[in-house]
Amino acid sequence: MAPDANAGDDQHITEVSGTGVPIPGDDVDTDQILPAQFMKEVTFDNMADYLFYDARRDEDGEFNDHPLNRFEGASIAVVNSNFGCGSSREHAPQAMMRWGVDGVVGESYAEIFRDNCKSLGIPAVTADHETVVELQEWIEANPDGHIDIDVENETVTYGDTVIDVEVDDAMREALVEGIWDTTALMYSNRSKVDETVADLPYVEGDD
DSSP states (O other): OOTTSOSTTOOOOOEEEEOEEEEOOSSOBHHHHSOGGGGGSSSSTTHHHHTTTTTTBOTTSOBOSOHHHHSTTOOEEEEOTTBTBSSOOTHHHHHHHHHTOOEEEESOBOHHHHHHHHHTTOOEEEOOHHHHHHHHHHHHHOTTOOEEEETTTTEEEETTEEEEOBOOHHHHHHHHHTOOOHHHHHHHTHHHHHHHHHHOTTOOOOO
């Protein structure tokens, strides 16, 4: 969960922060993020182990110098354009979240990937190419540097720099208002759900 989301039942996410990991490259698709062979697993529990599985390993299967290997523990991913394109597999953002990613700054995203991030409470904000590249370079030079994504005010702060970013209106509303987790919302309104079900003429309750 994003570190600045309150504990307990509070699902409001107005700000996330942490160190960064640059993931350079345009058109990074979901098959690169989470290779298809790992989608056979029944749960998402082990998805973190498979994040960028092929890209992070050399021909002998050993870890290489991929950013995820060099910036372990980072929670803010900084990506380029059309990130998360390809198939609409939810496994990709699930793997990122379980690896530790709480927020993403990028040039642009595939719409379904961005929506999947929203459903997991992961802010995916956008900035122009030059701004993103400068942030990626800053992370390389400052691997322990702190990055803050302010969802409500649509800014990203790192070092002495504050940049304006864009947050999709639906994502901003869902995160700030705490309505991104539809499953949690359903359970919190269980009595209303039961009432609605009871009123449906084609649903028979227990006698």
